[in-house]
Amino acid sequence: MKILRAAGYRSMPWKNGGGVTTEIAVSPAGAGLEDFDWRVSMARVEGSGPFSQFAGVDRTLAVLEGEGIVLDIAGRRPSPVTRLTAPLSFPADMPTAAALIGGPITDLNVMTRRSRMTHTVERLAVSAPVEIKTRARMTLILCLNGEITVPGTEPVRLGPLDTLLPGSDTASLLIQPVHDSTLFVIRIDSISGND
Template sequence: MRVLRAAGYKSMPWKNGGGVTTEITVSPADAGLDAFDWRVSMARVERGGPFSSFAGIDRTLSVLEGEGIILDVAGQPPARLTAASAPFSFPADRPTGAELIAGPITDLNVMTRRGRMRHSVERLVISAPAEIGTESRATLVLCLGGEVVVSAAEPVRLGHLDALLTASAAAGLRIQPIDDTTVFVVRIDCIRAND
C-alpha cells in the first residue's frame, strides 16, 4: 500500500504540447508516454482543441473541477461531461476534440494499454463509511474535496487530491469521510490470454 500526496505529484507537458499534466502514478514506475502499462494523471484544460493521441491505449476521463467539457470522439456522438457525470471511456487513439462548456477544467485521466491491461473508474459521493473492494491487481482511491480516513494496519488520512494505491487484498478498504467527500476508485487488472 502506498500513500500518494498531491504535493509530490510530477508535472510534465502534454504529449501534444497544448498544456500540462500532473502524473499521480504510472506502471512501470517512471515509464514514459510510449512505454506505460497503465497511468493515472490529472490535467488542467484551459481551452478547447484536439486531444493527444495514444496508440493502443484505452482512456477514461472524469471532470474534477470546472463547469465541464464536451468531447467529440470520432465515431461516437458528442459527450457532455461535468463534475457530476459518470466517468467517460473511449479509445485514446481515435481522433478526439474538446470544447469547454464555460471556462477551464481539471480532469482525471486513467489510461491502460489495450490487450494487456484494463481499467474501471467509479465516482462515489460518500457521507458515511464505505467499503471498497480491492480484488483488482491495483486499486487507487483519489480523494476530491474534503478528507477521508482509510482503515488499514495503520489508518491513513487523505486530503484533497491525495491518493492511496494498493495491490489486491481480499479484505478491501474501509473509507470514513470526515465530511461529505467525493472519491474516485480506479481498478486496474491484467488481461489473461483466455479472457
C-alpha cells in the same frame, strides 16, 4: 498500502504540447508516454482543441473541477462530461476534439495499454463509512475533496487529491469520511495471460 500525496505528483507537458499534466501514478515506474502499461493523471484544460492520441490505449476521462467539456470522438455524437456525469471511456487512438462548456476545467485521465490491461473508474460521494472492494490487480482511491480515514493498526488519513494504493493483498477497505468527500475508485486489471 501506499499513500501518494498531492504535493509529490510530477508535472510534465502534454504529448501534443498544448498544456501540462500532473502524473499521479504510472506503471512500470518511470515509464514515458510511449511505454506505460497504465497511467493515472490530472490535467488543466484551458481551451478547446484536439486531444493527444495514444496508439493502442483505452482512456477514461472525468471532470474534477469546472463546468465540463464536450468530446467529439471520431465524429460520433458529441459526449458532454461534467462533474455530475459518469466518467467517459473511449479509445485514446481515435481523433478526439474537445470544447469547453464554460471555462477551464481540471480532469482526471486513466489510460491502459489495450493489449495488456483494462480499467474502470467509479465516482463515489461519501458521507458515511463505506466498504470498497479492492480485488483488482491495482486499485487507486483518489480523494477529490474533503478528508477520509482508513482505520487499521496505523490509521491512514487522506486529504484533497491524495491517493491511496491499498495493495493487491487487500480484498476490501473501510473508508470513513472526516468530512463529506468525493472519491474516485480506479481498478486496473491485467488481460488474461499477461500476468
